[in-house]
Amino acid sequence: MLINKKRIPIVRIIFFGFLPNRIKILYLRLKGNRIGKNVKFGFASIIDAGNVEIGDNVTIGFGTIIRGNDIIIKSFTTIGSLVYIDVRSIRIGEDVTIRENVLIGGNPTHESGFEIGDRSHVGLSSIINTSRPVVIGDETAIGGGTKIFTHGSWQSMLDGYPCTYAPVTIGNNVWVNWDVFILPGVTIEDGAMVSVGSIVTQKVPAKSLVSGNPAKVTIPSGKYPRATDPSEKKDIIRYILHQFVEYLKSNSMEVQTRVLEHGEMIRIISNSKKHEIYYYRSTADLAPGSIDGNSVVLLFEHLSDEITSKLLANNVMVLRFDNMTRYGSNAVGEETADFLLKYGMKFKRYESIISSY
Numbered sequence: 592m593l594i595n596k597k598r599i600p601i602v603r604i605i606f607f608g609f610l611p612n613r614i615k616i617l618y619l620r621l622k623g624n625r626i627g628k629n630v631k632f633g634f635a636s637i638i639d640a641g642n643v644e645i646g647d648n649v650t651i652g653f654g655t656i657i658r659g660n661d662i663i664i665k666s667f668t669t670i671g672s673l674v675y676i677d678v679r680s681i682r683i684g685e686d687v688t689i690r691e692n693v694l695i696g697g698n699p700t701h702e703s704g705f706e707i708g709d710r711s712h713v714g715l716s717s718i719i720n721t722s723r724p725v726v727i728g729d730e731t732a733i734g735g736g737t738k739i740f741t742h743g744s745w746q747s748m749l750d751g752y753p754c755t756y757a758p759v760t761i762g763n764n765v766w767v768n769w770d771v772f773i774l775p776g777v778t779i780e781d782g783a784m785v786s787v788g789s790i791v792t793q794k795v796p797a798k799s800l801v802s803g804n805p806a807k808v809t810i811p812s813g814k815y816p817r818a819t820d821p822s823e824k825k826d827i828i829r830y831i832l833h834q835f836v837e838y839l840k841s842n843s844m845e846v847q848t849r850v851l852e853h854g855e856m857i858r859i860i861s862n863s864k865k866h867e868i869y870y871y872r873s874t875a876d877l878a879p880g881s882i883d884g885n886s887v888v889l890l891f892e893h894l895s896d897e898i899t900s901k902l903l904a905n906n907v908m909v910l911r912f913d914n915m916t917r918y919g920s921n922a923v924g925e926e927t928a929d930f931l932l933k934y935g936m937k938f939k940r941y942e943s944i945i946s947s948y
Contacts, residue, residue, distance in 0.1 A: 600639060600656065608635040608654075615624035618644060633672060638662065640681075651693065657681070665709070667940070676705070678721045684729065685940065695719045698742055700756070707731075710937040713768065723756055723775070728763035730937050734787075736770040743775055762797070784815070825872050825891065828912070832857065832870055832889075835930045852876045854890075860924065866923035882907055887924035916941050 608614065615632045627647035628670070632638075636655040638645075645719040646666030651657070653672040664670075665685040674689055677696035681690075686709055693707055693713055697720045698861030707713070711727055714735030719725055723741035727733065739759050746752035757776030761767065763777050768787040779785065779795040786809075795801050800810040836857060839846050845860035853876035857868040867886040871877050874892045881887065884906040891912045899918055902909055908919050908924025910931070917928060917938035928938055 592755055600637065600658070603637050603639060604635055605784065608637045609929075619645075629697075646685070670814065678703050678705045680704040680706075682706040686710045686937075687712070689713045690715045690717075690735065692716045695725075698722045702758075708763065709939065723758040725759045725761075727761045728765065728781070730763055731761055731765040733761075733767050734765045734769035734771060737767055737773070738771075761929075782816070821891075822914070827857075828889065831931065831934050832868070833888060835868075835927070838930065868923060868927060879907075885921055885923060887921065887927050889927070890916070907940050910937075910938055915939060 594791060607618070610618070612632050614853060616626050616630055619626050619638070624643040626643070626645050627649065629648045630645055631650045633651060633653035633655060635653060636651050637657070638651070639658045640660060644663045646664065646668070649664055652670060652674065652681070655670055655672060655674040657670070657676045659677070659681045660679050662681045664683045667685055668683055668687040670689045671691035671693070673691055674693045675696065677819065680703070682705070684707055687707055692715060700722050701838060702723050703721045704718065705721050706724070707727040708729035708731065708898045710730045712732040714733055714737065716736050716866045717733055718738045720740045725739060725741060734740070740758045740761055744754040748754045753776045759773055759775065759777050761779045762781035762783070764782050766784045767773070767779070768785055768789070770788045771785050772790045775791070777791050777793065777795070779791070780797035782798035783795045784800045785795065785806060786800065787793060789802050789806040790804040791807040793803070796808065796812050796831050798812040798815055799808050800815045801807060802809050819870040828929070832855070836846050836848065836904075839859055847858040849856045851859070851871070853873035854869065854871040859866045859868070861899045862934070865883070865885070867883060869882060869886060869888045871888065871890040874894060877888070877898070879898055879901040882902065882905070887908040887910060888902060889910045889912070893913060894909065894911065899909060903919045906919070906921055907917040908917070908921045910924065910928060915936070915938050918941045
């Protein structure tokens with residue numbers, strides 16, 4: 592054979608995977624790779640590539656193997672345990688979650704590639720074949736047990752049997768439910784949803800719902816998703832926050848609520864420390880000086896850089912629904928953002944506000 596086929600890298604697992612986290616990071620940096628701050632490698636996990644770039648706050652779980660020629664993993668991404676990724680070109684965005692026991696790779700070709708955008712998700716035990724490129728957009732979820740294939744071949748083409756190689760492209764804000772099978776050459780456009788157990792054989796139109804074997808449009812674009820008006824959106828947030836209060840209480844936290852003129856405040860007592868959530872339907876009631884540190888502000892309206900900077904300087908995290916952006920970070924803000932994610936709300940990270948305030 593002219594090309595040596597890759598096997599499980601037992602030697603590298605032993606000599607690199609078993610090293611302490613800080614030694615792994617030092618080794619990768621000495622090899623000329625860019626490794627960010629607070630990167631964590633699990634026991635027996637390895638990363639093996641000619642060029643590696645890893646952002647800040649990336650976590651790679653136990654026994655995970657990532658191999659390729661060029662690997663980019665952006666900040667705040669979590670890759671679970673026992674994940675196997677073996678692709679020539681790997682691009683993983685910011686705030687991505689790849690759950691446990693996922694396989695990405697197989698039957699490599701000169702075109703093999705895998706790319707997934709910011710704030711996207713790959714569920715448990717999914718298989719993504721990358722004989723041809725697989726591109727997944729921002730804020731898209733691939734449900735557990737899903738299989739995506741870019742090739743289909745076994746019987747001889749000389750005898751008239753089909754042999755297919757074609758890329759798969761999945762757009763932004765797509766929800767591919769559990770146990771879906773996606774065939775080579777499929778494109779799923781932005782905002783679409785694929786129902787549980789479907790087999791997708793052809794293009795899925797934007798903002799439509801498809802289901803079945805083969806998958807067909809059951810709710811067309813224009814009728815999916817259901818439209819919501821601004822007042823309904825604000826009521827939805829109130830409902831979710833009330834659910835959050837019950838969730839906090841179920842975790843033995845003391846919670847107090849208070850109605851504001853243009854919103855409400857939730858006070859959480861945890862381990863004798865006070866944390867507060869401020870939800871404003873209008874910024875008319877927002878006074879930065881009246882908001883304690885270690886709090887989070889939720890609002891629908893634009894907030895000036897000046898006020899935002901004052902809040903951040905006081906360790907107040909801000910979540911804005913008008914542009915789905917998060918500013919700053921603290922414990923109560925991260926807990927709130929994580930709970931809102933349960934209802935499909937994903938906030939892109941604002942790098943920083945440079946000012947002299």
